[in-house]
Amino acid sequence: DISDIDLWDPLPLPVELQERYADLAYDLQLIDMDDTENAFASLGGQLYITRAFLDQIQYYEELDFIIWHEVGHIENRDVFKNLISSFPLIIFLSLFWWDYGLTLFQWVIGNTHSKINETRVDRYAADFVFQKNGHVGCTLDFFEKSNTIEGNLMEVFSTHPVTELRIQRIQKYISEQWYVEKDCTPYNL
Numbered sequence: 064d065i066s067d068i069d070l071w072d073p074l075p076l077p078v079e080l081q082e083r084y085a086d087l088a089y090d091l092q093l094i095d096m097d098d099t100e101n102a103f104a105s106l107g108g109q110l111y112i113t114r115a116f117l118d119q120i121q122y123y124e125e126l127d128f129i130i131w132h133e134v135g136h137i138e139n140r141d142v143f144k145n146l147i148s149s150f151p152l153i154i155f156l157s158l159f160w161w162d163y164g165l166t167l168f169q170w171v172i173g174n175t176h177s178k179i180n181e182t183r184v185d186r187y188a189a190d191f192v193f194q195k196n197g198h199v200g201c202t203l204d205f206f207e208k209s210n211t212i213e214g215n216l217m218e219v220f221s222t223h224p225v226t227e228l229r230i231q232r233i234q235k236y237i238s239e240q241w242y243v244e245k246d247c248t249p250y251n252l
Contacts, residue, residue: 073094074095075093076091076093080252083123089104089108091111092110092111093112097113097114097115099113099116100119102116102129103133104133104136110133110137112129116129122200122201122249124192124196125201125202125247127191129188131192132188134188135184135188136180136184138187139180182229185229185233189202189237189240190240193240197243197245198242198243200247202233202237204247206233
């Protein structure tokens with residue numbers, strides 16, 4: 064639950080990550096959530112990564128992909144666009160107490176639009192990782208670790224594409240761009 068975002072006390076970002084992302088135009092904050100593996104961008108241009116998520120990272124390239132995926136959401140103003148595009152209908156439905164209609168609208172329209180954004184920012188992140196590191200090795204490791212049957216079934220109702228399909232799309236994009244994969248840099252924090 065990220066609804067209490069203002070109540071979170073950010074943790075100090077490890078020095079190695081401060082140095083690695085020193086030229087990042089956005090504020091990257093580590094938050095103390097041991098039970099939620101997540102990274103996300105907020106409406107105000109803040110980037111958040113949970114400690115549980117950071118604990119699962121094995122390679123810097125994997126982390127670069129995730130961070131720049133979130134940067135892609137900020138650069139594309141996805142959070143703002145989603146809010147603005149759905150606002151009139153949300154207000155209309157809520158005025159007439161059509162909570163079920165509102166929920167259905169947010170689930171069908173919102174999730175479909177969000178999945179399109181996710182595909183676009185995955186490409187943005189792959190481009191960045193290649194430019195930064197000269198290869199895209201290990202960028203998909205996090206997705207491959209979380210690619211389970213149960214997870215894919217739950218993601219049908221999620222704002223993100225099904226993991227297996229997402230991996231295939233990113234791999235196809237990487238292949239089309241002729242991006243090479245090399246050995247990765249271990250993340251040892």
